[in-house]
Amino acid sequence: MHIIILLLVLTNVVASHSSISIIKTLPGFPGNLPFKLETGYIGVGDLDNEQLFYYFIESERSPEDDPLMLWLIGGPGCSALSALVYEIGPLSFNYKKSRDFPTFVLNPYSWTKVANIIFLDAPVGSGFSYAKSWQGFNMTDTISAAQTYSFLRKWLSNHPKFLKNQLYIAGDSYSGKIVPMIVQEISDGIDARIEPIMNLKGYVLGNPVTDDNKDKNSRIQFAYLKALITHEIYESAKTYCKGEYTNVDPNNGLCKLYLQNVTECTQNLDIANILEPGCSMYASPKPKLLTWDRSILMEQDFPDFLLSPAQPPASWCRVYNYYYSYEWANDKTVQRALGVREGTIKDWARCNQSILYTEDVPSSLYYHRNLIKRGYRVLIYSGDLDMAVPYVGTETWIKSLNLTVESGWQPWSVEGQVAGYWMQYAEGIYSLTYATGGGHTAPEYKPKECLAMISRWLALYPL
DSSP, rough: OHHHHHHHHHHHHHHHHHEEEOOOOOTSSSSSSSSSSSEEEESSGGGOOEEEEEEEEEHHHHHTTTTEEEEOOOOOOOOHHHHHHHHHEEEEOOOOTTTSSSOOOEETTGGGGTOEEEEEEOOOTTTTTSSSSSSOOOOHHHHHHHHHHHHHHHHHHOOOGGTTTEEEEEEEHHHHHHHHHHHHHHHHHTTTTTTOOOOOOEEESOOOOOBBBHHHHHHHHHHTTSSSOOOOHHHHHHHHHHTTTOOOTTTOOHHHHHHHHHHHHHHOTTTTOSSSSSOSSSOOOOOOOOOSSHHHHTSSSSOOOSSSSOOSSSSSOOGGHHHHHHHHHHHHHHHHTOOOOOOOOOOOSSTTTTTTEEESSSBBBBHHHGGGGGEEEEEEEEEETTTSSSSHHHHHHHHOOOEEEEEEEEEEEEEEEEEEEEEEETTEEEEEEEEEOSSSHHHHHHHHHHHHHHHHHHHTTTO
């Protein structure tokens, strides 16, 4: 009797540790999925209090030979489903035929053509990830990185056949801070011989937040280089603000005056891609904000504030595409199909604006510098039309690493058309490839080009 009770207890412990579902069909997609999709939860933290939800899609080419990629999205607080259906996953919403309920088409430019990808809802509060107690929802950069490392260790223990695959940690936007921290954790774990030993080869960052203040400060220079403001406005702002545009001295009247000019010139643009329509998600127009302080910069980062939006308006704007994910992911039939635990979340949001998150690491530059001696391969790409995390700020911190230029600035092309520009740095066996093209984030705007980019880079070819 005691043995039976013990076995039941152990079974419950294992169940709380992780759960796995193999998904063969999904609402909105006709027939069986033509790729292998697995979803599940893995518990992390004390007593597995935090339950991280993931989508795993095997490579459509050769799961045994292709790299394994852990993909994190930004926010913090955005769902991995957003990356899966809007950026690099094998499914896209069928915007032309989704009338009564969102339907899918296959994405011919999915990165699962060349890699096995784990799309992770992290940190807790993102997507379908949840905590068993309210304390678990209090997140920081440091806790998020540590829990993601714990997740990956447990996931690989549950999937030992992927231990031999080359491993890359990847992500975009705010995960530009978190990914280098996770890579550091993995590297330290390898040195300490912590099981399972991971075959880590490098990391990939798209449109990456690196130093929040410096990234946002670079928006003024970006605006000038893109002819959004005049030379006089740029030089005056630079002179009177002394290069500090996000934490402005309230008594510096001249600085505030020129930043007001900048705001008037840029506030109606789509910050994710300055050439696309700027759209409001609100029923009535918001009042014009004529300051260039931190609040206006933060408010533009994620325009889709509404948790349960109505049908998208007739006139097109890219942010209206996000309506489909709200309708689909909040459907109970969909959640049952995905293996989502009933009652664990109230409303799914593409980006959870109410997440309890403290940014305790102001810059990830320290981790980039520290990882150079590890000899990893690094790919960093920026959207050259992205004003949220401008390429000029990214270029500046890459140059501060003082690496040797191995291949100079040059165009890279897809089907005979220039897709962007790239260069390569090196330091011993460490290499860093930097590329440009698209908006925020690049694969959403340039899917074909970004698949070519990652395919070439993973195959060790020049872009």
